[in-house]
Amino acid sequence: xxxxxxxxxxxxxxxxxxxxxxxxxxxxxxxxxxxxxxxxxxxxxxxxxxxxxxxxxxxxxxxxxxxxxxxxxxxxxxxxxxxxxxxxxxxxxxxxxxxxxxxxxxxxxxxxxxxxxxxxxxxxxxxxxxxxxxxxxxxxxxxxxxxxxxxxxxxxxxxxxxxxxxxxxxxxxxxxxxxxxxxxxxxxxxxxxxxxxxxxxxxxxxxxxxxxxxxxxxxxxxxxxxxxxxxxxxxxxxxxxxxxxxxxxxxxxxxxxxxxxxxxxxxxxxxxxxxxxxxxxxxxxxxxxxxxxxxxxxxxxxxxxxxxxxxxxxxxxxxxxxxxx
Numbered sequence: 257x258x259x260x261x262x263x264x265x266x267x268x269x270x271x272x273x274x275x276x277x278x279x280x281x282x283x284x285x286x287x288x289x290x291x292x293x294x295x296x297x298x299x300x301x302x303x304x305x306x307x308x309x310x311x312x313x314x315x316x317x318x319x320x321x322x323x324x325x326x327x328x329x330x331x332x333x334x335x336x337x338x339x340x341x342x343x344x345x346x347x348x349x350x351x352x353x354x355x356x357x358x359x360x361x362x363x364x365x366x367x368x369x370x371x372x373x374x375x376x377x378x379x380x381x382x383x384x385x386x387x388x389x390x391x392x393x394x395x396x397x398x399x400x401x402x403x404x405x406x407x408x409x410x411x412x413x414x415x416x417x418x419x420x421x422x423x424x425x426x427x428x429x430x431x432x433x434x435x436x437x438x439x440x441x442x443x444x445x446x447x448x449x450x451x452x453x454x455x456x457x458x459x460x461x462x463x464x465x466x467x468x469x470x471x472x473x474x475x476x477x478x479x480x481x482x483x484x485x486x487x488x489x490x491x492x493x494x495x496x497x498x499x500x501x502x503x504x505x506x507x508x509x510x511x512x513x514x515x516x517x518x519x520x521x522x523x524x525x526x527x528x529x530x531x532x533x534x535x536x537x538x539x540x541x542x543x544x545x546x547x548x549x550x551x552x553x554x555x556x557x558x559x560x561x562x563x564x565x566x567x568x569x570x571x572x573x574x575x576x577x578x579x580x581x
Contacts, residue, residue, distance in 0.1 A: 334542035383546025415460035
């Protein structure tokens, strides 16, 4: 059962973390250090050191995460540009990581399965179809490899991927129904790690059965259940493995994606919510259909240009310019 007071105290900690815990000036300093390091590698075309570019993509993500939190979470703005830049970084982490599969076959992967699915559904909500298609193909091509690490415990991530597949009429391992169970079985047959993949998705199983209901009352009940599930876990901030992180713990993107796909299908959605989670600044952030591309982060632009120049097999080279209005 949800403890409202505990939830609100967790939210205060979540918000204060980006004021008193993580100082923007410190994150910016790390970003600028990466900028200087990367600029030198690019200017001297030091290919033997270019794995540093992949590693430093993380500093771009942290920098834009702090800017997003400052603008939306702390100052209650509505602009999603910095969030969009974070998703662009995760996309490029995938594309750059692909270059090092042979050179550094045991290298630490710079993104998580949760990160990639989160990026995929945001590209979908932004209306960035070209980039969405590239990322989905990357996911499918690497799904049963260490480059995707789908042995993931987060129930909402499996819900999002299955909802995406059903919405786009796509499949993985030949199915878009009970995907988590199908992947568990397939990984077991392939002698791959599968123990973290949940056996049941709880509230999300019910939502997946009824997400196309034409009844507004029914979908309102389901979104309320999703919000309660999310809120209970977010109230365990720093302890719960799902929704317990300081980056996205109070950002209900799984509910926003459900509302998005229903709107795309012409189905009714609740216009207002009474619960705490769906009234946070991040939940109420402005998002148009489609969303314009933001200005590129200059360091990300520099890294993308380096890979395009030196690696013909860099995946974005197959598609021309990306993230351009």
